[in-house]
Amino acid sequence: METVILAVVIAVVAVVALGGLIVGSRRKKSLPPPPPSTPDITAPPAEPHVGDEAETPREEPRRTIEEVDLPGGSAPVAVEEPPVEELPAPEIEVPEPTAGRLVRLRSRLSRSQNALGKGLLTLLSREHLDDDTWEEIEDTLLTADVGVQPTQELVERLRERVRVLGTRTPDELRGLLREELLTLVGPDLDRTVRTEPPASKPGIVMVVGVNGTGKTTTTGKLARVLVADGRSVVLGAADTFRAAAADQLQTWGERVGAHTVRGPEAGDPASVAFDAVKEGKEIGADVVLIDTAGRLHTKTGLMDELGKVKRVVEKHAPIDEVLLVLDATTGQNGLVQARVFAEVVDISGIVLTKLDGTAKGGIVVAVQRELGVPVKLIGLGEGADDLAPFEPEAFVDALIGE
Numbered sequence: 519m520e521t522v523i524l525a526v527v528i529a530v531v532a533v534v535a536l537g538g539l540i541v542g543s544r545r546k547k548s549l550p551p552p553p554p555s556t557p558d559i560t561a562p563p564a565e566p567h568v569g570d571e572a573e574t575p576r577e578e579p580r581r582t583i584e585e586v587d588l589p590g591g592s593a594p595v596a597v598e599e600p601p602v603e604e605l606p607a608p609e610i611e612v613p614e615p616t617a618g619r620l621v622r623l624r625s626r627l628s629r630s631q632n633a634l635g636k637g638l639l640t641l642l643s644r645e646h647l648d649d650d651t652w653e654e655i656e657d658t659l660l661t662a663d664v665g666v667q668p669t670q671e672l673v674e675r676l677r678e679r680v681r682v683l684g685t686r687t688p689d690e691l692r693g694l695l696r697e698e699l700l701t702l703v704g705p706d707l708d709r710t711v712r713t714e715p716p717a718s719k720p721g722i723v724m725v726v727g728v729n730g731t732g733k734t735t736t737t738g739k740l741a742r743v744l745v746a747d748g749r750s751v752v753l754g755a756a757d758t759f760r761a762a763a764a765d766q767l768q769t770w771g772e773r774v775g776a777h778t779v780r781g782p783e784a785g786d787p788a789s790v791a792f793d794a795v796k797e798g799k800e801i802g803a804d805v806v807l808i809d810t811a812g813r814l815h816t817k818t819g820l821m822d823e824l825g826k827v828k829r830v831v832e833k834h835a836p837i838d839e840v841l842l843v844l845d846a847t848t849g850q851n852g853l854v855q856a857r858v859f860a861e862v863v864d865i866s867g868i869v870l871t872k873l874d875g876t877a878k879g880g881i882v883v884a885v886q887r888e889l890g891v892p893v894k895l896i897g898l899g900e901g902a903d904d905l906a907p908f909e910p911e912a913f914v915d916a917l918i919g920e
C-alpha cells in the first residue's frame with residue numbers, strides 16, 4: 519500500500535515538473551527576440567502575435583461610443599435609417615410681387631456698395647478740392663469698375679459744377695453726385711423685359727452667359743416674377759450638358775407650377791428650345807423662358823451652337839428678349855464676355871447677378887456703355903425672390919446712402 523502511495527506521489531511530482539518545463543519552454547518561445555544592436559532595415563517586421571497589445575493600460579478611462587463627441591457637435595448621433603417619408607404633393611408658391619423690390623433689397627446693395635458713394639462724398643467734402651483729390655475721386659470710381667471713359671466724363675462734369683457752385687454744403691454735394699451718377703447710369707433707358715409681344719403669344723426669352731454666372735437661377739427667379747404677375751410660363755431646359763441642369767430648372771418651375779420641357783442628356787439644345795416654344799404655343803402659355811448651358815465666350819464651337827439655338831427657335835417665332843447674365847464680381851472680364859455674346863446672339867438686355875457680394879456696382883455703367891444695351895434685372899442674393907428690376911434711381915440712392 520505504501521509503495522502504491524509512494525508511486526502515486528512520485529508520478530504526480532513528475533507530471534507537475536514536466537508540466538512546468540513545458541510551460542516554461544512555451545513562455546520562452548513567446549518572448550520577442552531581443553532587439554538587434556543595430557536596426558536591421560532589411561529584416562521583415564516582427565509579426566504580431568496573438569495577445570500582443572491585447573491589454574490596454576488600466577488607468578485610461580474607456581469611453582463608450584455614445585460618449586465620444588463628433589467634431590463640432592456634442593449630442594450623440596443615433597445612426598438610424600432615415601424614415602421613408604411620403605413625398606407631399608408639391609405646394610405651389612406665390613412669389614412676392616416685384617414692384618419696389620429693389621427698394622426692399624437696397625440694404626444688400628448698400629452693404630457692399632456704400633464704399634463708393636461714401637468715399638466720393640468724403641472726398642468731395644474736403645475743403646480744398648485740389649488735383650490730388652480729383653485723382654482720388656477718379657480712382658474710387660475706377661475701383662468700382664465704372665470704366666475709364668465714364669469716369670473721366672463724370673469727374674469733368676463734377677469739377678465744373680463744383681467750381682460754379684463755389685461754397686458747398688454736404689447736401690448740395692450729395693445732390694450733385696446723385697444727379698451725375700444717375701446721368702451715367704441712364705435714367706431714360708427702356709428696361710422692360712420684353713415678354714409680351716404685340717402680335718402673338720408666347721413671349722420668348724432666351725438666357726445666355728458663361729458658366730456659373732447665374733443663368734438657371736435667374737431663369738427660375740424670372741419665372742416666379744412672371745407667375746406672380748399672373749402670367750403662365752413654360753421653361754425650356756436647353757442646357758443638355760448635364761442632367762442636373764435640367765433638374766435644377768425643373769425644381770424652380772415646380773415651385774411655381776411652370777412646366778419644364780427637357781430633352782435627353784447630351785441631346786441637341788436647339789431642339790429642346792424648339793420643343794419648348796412649340797409646347798408654349800400649343801398650350802397657349804404667355805411666356806417661354808429658355809435656359810442655355812454656360813459656355814466660355816472663347817470656345818467658338820460652343821458659341822456657334824448658341825447661335826444655332828437662337829436660329830432654330832426663330833423658325834417658330836422671333837425671340838423677344840435675349841438676356842445676357844453677367845456675374846458682377848468678375849468685373850471688367852464681364853465686358854469681354856459681353857462683347858462676344860452680343861456678336862453671336864444679339865443681346866437685348868443684361869442681368870447683373872451677385873451684386874450683393876461686390877463693391878463693383880460701377881460695372882452697370884461700363885457694360886451698358888460697352889454694349890449699348892440696358893441692365894434690366896439685377897441679382898441680389900441666392901433667395902428665390904432676390905431678383906429685382908433695375909431701377910436707376912433706387913440704385914444710385916443705394917450707392918450714396920440716404
Ligand SMILES: Nc1nc2c(ncn2[C@@H]2O[C@H](COP(=O)(O)OP(=O)(O)OP(=O)(O)O)[C@@H](O)[C@H]2O)c(=O)[nH]1
Binds near residue numbers: 731899
Ligand atoms: N449671392 C448671389 N448668388 C447668386 C446670384 N445669382 C446666382 N447665384 C448663385 O450662383 C451660383 C450659380 O448659379 P446658376 O444659376 O447655377 O448658374 P448658371 O449660370 O446656370 O451655371 P451653369 O449652368 O453651370 O453655367 C448658384 O450658387 C446661385 O445660387 C446672386 O444674385 N447673388
Ligand SMILES: [Mg+2]
Binds near residue numbers: 733734757763811812
Ligand atoms: Mg445653369
